[in-house]
Amino acid sequence: MGLLPIPIHTGNGNSRPAQRLNPRLAADRLEAGGEGRQVEDRAVRAWMEKQHPDAAGSLREGLGEMFTVSEIGLTPALRRCLGTTDLLDNVHSGMRRRTGRVTRWRDGSMAVRWAAAAFLEAEKSHRRIMGYKDLRILEAHLDELATPQVDGKEIAA
Secondary structure: OOOOOOOEEOOOOOEEOOOOOOHHHHHHHHHHOOOOHHHHHHHHHHHHHHHOHHHHHHHHHHHHHHHHHHHOOOOHHHHHHHOOOHHHHHHHHHHHHHHOOOOOOOOHHHHHHHHHHHHHHHHOOOOOOOOHHHHHHHHHHHHHHHOOEEOOEEOOO
16 A cells, blocks of 8 residues: 555644655556455556546556566566567557658558668667566566476477
8 A cells, every 4th residue: 555645744734735646656556466466466556547538548558468478487678678569669650750751652562662771771770678688587488488388297289
């Protein structure tokens, strides 16, 4: 309950305005889990709905995936990098920058060619992600999910 906005009272009886909820601290607290998670989860949702309705909508859409990244057991650096959509946003903004002024698309194949060329051009400016050395943890988890199992035993495909 430490993240709920509460008024701060001074010794002389005057009160200062209520503390603002810090979204970064709230996200960290939610990610950590624990027994107060549902209470704080509701508090963060209510605060987001009131202060940032668009962000609250995005949060509702990806809430399950948001906690999945933290439950896989990734390192903090990799979790920080993969827990956001920054990677995708960067690629898409590079594509928009390279194709944004094209107004006369002749056909679908032209759009596909330009998109491929834009992605290849954007690839030149890509850097390694934080925690790239720990991608083996993610790979092992994804391999485990891809292997069909019945009652905890692997079945041959």
